[in-house]
Amino acid sequence: MSADDSSRAGAGETGPVRVPVALGDRSYDILIGDGLLAEAGRLVRAVLPKARACIVTDETVAARHLDALKAGFDEAGVDAGAVVIPPGEGSKSFPVFESVVDQVIGGRYERGDAVVALGGGVVGDLSGFVAGVVRRGMRFVQVPTTLLAQVDSSVGGKTGINVRHGKNLVGVFHQPDLVLADTAVLDTLSERHFRAGYAEVAKYGLIDDAGFFAWLEETWRQVFAGGPARTRAIAVSCRSKAAIVARDEKETGDRALLNLGHTFGHALEAATGYSDRLVHGEAIAIGMVLAHDFSVRMNLMGPDDAIRVRRHFEAVGLPTRLDQVPGGIPDADGLLALIAQDKKVSRGALTFILTRGIGQSFIARDVPGEAVKAFLHDELAG
Ligand code: GLY
Numbered sequence: 001m002s003a004d005d006s007s008r009a010g011a012g013e014t015g016p017v018r019v020p021v022a023l024g025d026r027s028y029d030i031l032i033g034d035g036l037l038a039e040a041g042r043l044v045r046a047v048l049p050k051a052r053a054c055i056v057t058d059e060t061v062a063a064r065h066l067d068a069l070k071a072g073f074d075e076a077g078v079d080a081g082a083v084v085i086p087p088g089e090g091s092k093s094f095p096v097f098e099s100v101v102d103q104v105i106g107g108r109y110e111r112g113d114a115v116v117a118l119g120g121g122v123v124g125d126l127s128g129f130v131a132g133v134v135r136r137g138m139r140f141v142q143v144p145t146t147l148l149a150q151v152d153s154s155v156g157g158k159t160g161i162n163v164r165h166g167k168n169l170v171g172v173f174h175q176p177d178l179v180l181a182d183t184a185v186l187d188t189l190s191e192r193h194f195r196a197g198y199a200e201v202a203k204y205g206l207i208d209d210a211g212f213f214a215w216l217e218e219t220w221r222q223v224f225a226g227g228p229a230r231t232r233a234i235a236v237s238c239r240s241k242a243a244i245v246a247r248d249e250k251e252t253g254d255r256a257l258l259n260l261g262h263t264f265g266h267a268l269e270a271a272t273g274y275s276d277r278l279v280h281g282e283a284i285a286i287g288m289v290l291a292h293d294f295s296v297r298m299n300l301m302g303p304d305d306a307i308r309v310r311r312h313f314e315a316v317g318l319p320t321r322l323d324q325v326p327g328g329i330p331d332a333d334g335l336l337a338l339i340a341q342d343k344k345v346s347r348g349a350l351t352f353i354l355t356r357g358i359g360q361s362f363i364a365r366d367v368p369g370e371a372v373k374a375f376l377h378d379e380l381a382g
Pocket of ligand 1: 152153154155156157158159
């Protein structure tokens with residue numbers, strides 16, 4: 001593995017792993033460790049000494065983790081209230097946004113106080129948007145409770161909600177002041193959702209760290225089981241994302257690499273109505289396999305690495321083929337239309353993240369739509 005994960009916050013070897021995100025005066029730390037909810041008050045106080053905390057969470061996460069987080073704040077004498085929203089993607093909407101804004105302002109939280117997102121990507125994206133605009137920008141702390149949120153959506157500062165035209169079309173860049181990734185909370189995740197988050201972990205190896213991917217091929221069972229291998233996988237993933245975000249905060253260049261598998265994946269999510277038929281990580285697992293197979297088809301690489309990617313995802317139990325999408329999907333024309341609606345289309349040209357092999361992804365602009373359509377046609381024909 002190329003990344004060193006020896007940096008630790010707090011006292012001695014038992015403290016959390018610390019991953020810094022270097023963004024000048026918006027720099028912050030991601031802390032990764034077992035039992036951080038109980039430490040949250042002390043850790044937030046160290047970064048935001050006078051802040052009150054307005055925890056935003058959903059009903060499902062509240063039932064599991066809200067008391068532990070509140071106890072952590074109580075212990076450090078941090079005044080903390082909570083706003084609880086319905087679970088699910090439907091909460092990334094103007095009505096729920098308005099309700100949270102109303103409760104934050106009604107609770108007399110000031111600009112120096114912190115909105116604390118306790119939950120997965122929906123809670124984090126919505127809460128970050130609230131923190132970004134209420135009083136022209138409040139402090140913001142992410143406490144991600146899914147693997148996907150710990151390695152992806154809690155880091156990087158993109159926040160927002162969905163509108164009828166599409167996902168994440170209204171929002172702001174608003175970096176958190178601190179991210180607390182408590183690895184213990186992942187024990188309450190379903191295996192399906194842990195596996196879906198794992199697709200994003202593997203993505204970091206596929207983008208630019210072949211050593212990490214090889215380590216995952218060997219070690220994924222330990223990552224699923226928990227303990228040091230899981231912490232290490234999360235730390236390497238966060239370090240990889242932090243490095244990309246630090247060099248391209250607003251996605252004018254390299255940050256698009258994080259979209260590996262997402263162009264195909266978003267089309268599959270749209271085709272399945274963003275429903276439980278195919279959750280995000282499953283869609284991008286298929287998308288990453290397709291991105292490798294399409295790269296083979298475009299003569300960018302030989303077949304061996306593409307076969308490795310497919311085999312690894314099959315081994316962990318992720319879907320890898322279009323015929324595994326429950327309920328069926330549109331034909332090649334329909335899928336291409338969904339791809340063309342996606343935000344990674346610039347003036348009619350298709351932009352894809354393609355690859356020359358494991359760990360050798362790159363941004364390919366002007367990918368011919370006809371080549372994509374012919375490829376999808378053959379994939380659908382099996
Ligand atoms: N909040 C997710 C990102 O910035 O990528």
